[in-house]
Amino acid sequence: xxxxxxxxxxxxxxxxxxxxxxxxxxxxxxxxxxxxxxxxxxxxxxxxxxxxxxxxxxxxxxxxxxxxxxxxxxxxxxxxxxxxxxxxxxxxxxxxxxxxxxxxxxxxxxxxxxxxxxxxxxxxxxxxxxxxxxxxxxxxxxxxxxxxxxxxxxxxxxxxxxxxxxxxxxxxxxxxxxxxxxxxxxxxxxxxxxxxxxxxxxxxxxxxxxxxxxxxxxxxxxxxxxxxxxxxxxxxxxxxxxxxxxxxxxxxxxxxxxx
Amino acid sequence: xxxxxxxxxxxxxxxxxxxxxxxxxxxxxxxxxxxxxxxxxxxxxxxxxxxxxxxxxxxxxxxxxxxxxxxxxxxxxxxxxxxxxxxxxxxxxxxxxxxxxxxxxxxxxxxxxxxxxxxxxxxxxxxxxxxxxxxxxxxxxxxxxxxxxxxxxxxxxxxxxxxxxxxxxxxxxxxxxxxxxxxxxxxxxxxxxxxxxxxxxxxxxxxxxxxxxxxxxxxxxxxxxxxxxxxxxxxxxxxxxxxxxxxxxxxxxxxxxxx
Numbered sequence: 001x002x003x004x005x006x007x008x009x010x011x012x013x014x015x016x017x018x019x020x021x022x023x024x025x026x027x028x029x030x031x032x033x034x035x036x037x038x039x040x041x042x043x044x045x046x047x048x049x050x051x052x053x054x055x056x057x058x059x060x061x062x063x064x065x066x067x068x069x070x071x072x073x074x075x076x077x078x079x080x081x082x083x084x085x086x087x088x089x090x091x092x093x094x095x096x097x098x099x100x101x102x103x104x105x106x107x108x109x110x111x112x113x114x115x116x117x118x119x120x121x122x123x124x125x126x127x128x129x130x131x132x133x134x135x136x137x138x139x140x141x142x143x144x145x146x147x148x149x150x151x152x153x154x155x156x157x158x159x160x161x162x163x164x165x166x167x168x169x170x171x172x173x174x175x176x177x178x179x180x181x182x183x184x185x186x187x188x189x190x191x192x193x194x195x196x197x198x199x200x201x202x203x204x205x206x207x208x209x210x211x212x213x214x215x216x217x218x219x220x221x222x223x224x225x226x227x228x229x230x231x232x233x234x235x236x237x238x239x240x241x242x243x244x245x246x247x248x249x250x251x252x253x254x255x256x257x258x259x
Numbered sequence: 260x261x262x263x264x265x266x267x268x269x270x271x272x273x274x275x276x277x278x279x280x281x282x283x284x285x286x287x288x289x290x291x292x293x294x295x296x297x298x299x300x301x302x303x304x305x306x307x308x309x310x311x312x313x314x315x316x317x318x319x320x321x322x323x324x325x326x327x328x329x330x331x332x333x334x335x336x337x338x339x340x341x342x343x344x345x346x347x348x349x350x351x352x353x354x355x356x357x358x359x360x361x362x363x364x365x366x367x368x369x370x371x372x373x374x375x376x377x378x379x380x381x382x383x384x385x386x387x388x389x390x391x392x393x394x395x396x397x398x399x400x401x402x403x404x405x406x407x408x409x410x411x412x413x414x415x416x417x418x419x420x421x422x423x424x425x426x427x428x429x430x431x432x433x434x435x436x437x438x439x440x441x442x443x444x445x446x447x448x449x450x451x452x453x454x455x456x457x458x459x460x461x462x463x464x465x466x467x468x469x470x471x472x473x474x475x476x477x478x479x480x481x482x483x484x485x486x487x488x489x490x491x492x493x494x495x496x497x498x499x500x501x502x503x504x505x506x507x508x509x510x511x512x513x514x515x516x517x518x
Contacts, residue, residue: 001261001262002260002261002262003260003261003262003265003379003380003383004291004383006262007291007292007294007295007376007379007380008291008294010294010295010296012296027434030434030437030438031434032263032266032267033266034431034432034434034437035266035267035269035431036266036269036375037269037271037378037389037390039390039392039395040392040488040492040493041429041430041431041462042488043431043432043437045437046437046438046439046443047437047438047439048438048439048440048441048442048443049438049439049440049441050441051440051441052441055441055442079443083445083446084436084446084451085488087446087448087451088451088455088485089485089488089489090448091448091451091452091485092459092483092484092485092486093482093486094483094485094486094488094489094490095486095489095490095494095495096489097489097494097495097498098489098493098498100498100499100501100502101502101505101506102395102396102498102501102502102505103498103502105367105395105505106392106395108364108367108368108371109367109371109395109414109415112367112368112371112372112375113371113372113374113375115372116295116371116372116375116376117266117375117379119296120262120266120376120379121262121266124262124263130296131296131298133298133299133365136298136361136364136365136368137361145442146442146443147442147443148443149443149445152443155368156368170300171300172293172294172300172302173293173302175286175289175290175293177343178289178293178302178304178305178306179289179305179306179307179308180305180306180307180308181307181308181310182307182308182309182310182311182314183307183314183404183405183406184305184307184338184405184406184407184408184411186342186408187342187343187346189346189349189350192343192346192347192350193350196347200351203300223352224351224353225351226347226348226350226351226353227351227352227353227354229299229301229344229348229353230348230353230354230355230356230357231353231354233299234299234357235354235356236354236356239356239357239359239361239362240359240516240517242359242361243359243360243361243362243516243517244517246360246361246364247360247517257499257502258499258502258503258506
């Protein structure tokens with residue numbers, strides 16, 4: 001498919017048909033994805049395919065609660081991985097390090113880049129995808145679930161399958177809200193109000209219509225989308241707890257060593 | 260361009276023609292890129308375009324030393340950004356937080372995903388790109404250079420322009436080295452040796468032919484590619500120093516608060 005058409009067609013898909021993805025198709029997409037750039041061509045990532053239905057059910061029960069994890073035939077995890085590079089270093093009598101914050105972050109960027117190439121590759125074949133934020137928020141549990149060794153941590157998860165819905169095209173902030181010239185230009189309150197105008201209406205409307213959030217909005221008496229995000233959906237407390245968990249993970253998985 | 264052809268054509272380009280990128284073409288590519296998924300549709304990233312020649316020269320002098328930064332008409336920075344979301348929260352009387360490790364990482368993934376869509380969008384228009392690893396390694400200096408406010412930090416940099424070289428297609432590890440099924444399967448020494456076989460020969464050969472590394476390889480007497488990576492190019496010391504700098508940045512830019 002033409003790239004412009006492909007990227008404009010992107011919708012996150014949350015309903016899937018009961019239809020498996022042929023292995024050769026999946027391998028073809030994976031082989032295309034790994035052409036993506038990585039820092040120093042080190043390919044500091046690993047990809048974990050979870051096709052097994054029971055394993056996806058376990059994931060659904062323990063970590064998430066989104067039906068699509070069971071519906072879609074594939075759950076896929078993209079991980080920051082310096083374990084492989086360390087093993088390679090070992091057998092070549094090279095220094096075995098990459099056990100720090102920089103290594104972890106190099107892998108986070110590499111894994112995200114290859115994930116996006118994979119997402120586009122799937123959509124190019126008529127498959128639908130949806131990223132799951134839970135890999136970062138539930139890093140400890142996700143790392144255990146995937147049986148990750150030291151120096152490997154999850155970055156992002158995705159479900160993949162044949163779409164069973166026509167999802168709507170989501171609003172985006174206007175380009176001028178996202179792009180700066182030569183250096184960062186901070187925003188005035190007027191600019192923010194103007195840039196978020198469409199989102200404040202459409203996003204708020206969308207959440208008010210969602211079963212999951214309708215009652216929650218009434219119960220918590222939040223009055224706008226920004227409050228729903230900051231006070232209900234992504235609270236300060238949940239962010240702090242997740243951040244503590246991420247730091248614990250970095251230490252436990254040998255990625256936070258300093259002099 | 261067809262997506263499969265596009266992604267297979269990817270080469271990192273390090274020599275550029277003296278030819279500007281038309282603004283409308285750049286805006287078109289940016290508008291396509293921002294269709295990419297982001298966590299919670301928060302678009303927790305900012306993009307900084309550095310077209311100004313003097314600014315690129317300053318960057319070249321201070322941070323890097325790669326000729327392509329001056330040659331290419333565009334240097335572009337992708338940043339993790341929760342400053343904008345906080346400003347939006349403020350004017351809506353919502354909790355103003357997102358000042359922690361989770362927020363930073365959500366932005367890192369968002370920024371990397373949009374960077375890869377942008378990279379493919381450029382290549383689709385006949386432009387060449389090259390990612391620069393320096394945004395993570397030199398986070399403090401890069402953040403100052405871009406005049407980033409609190410809650411914003413650089414994730415990756417890229418140069419963009421019209422290619423003036425036919426770059427070779429780089430080796431990649433075989434798919435089976437990168438992909439695991441259902442959970443992570445650690446590698447035996449034999450598997451590692453087998454997976455890195457091609458890289459050990461081709462990558463080593465490539466570095467030995469590069470002016471920048473030829474003398475360095477002789478001086479340091481490293482014997483193989485893994486040693487060049489771990490003992491010379493990405494030393495433990497440089498990794499530790501960069502990791503300390505990243506941690507200082509996270510604290511200084513209000514992204515490392517805990518209970």
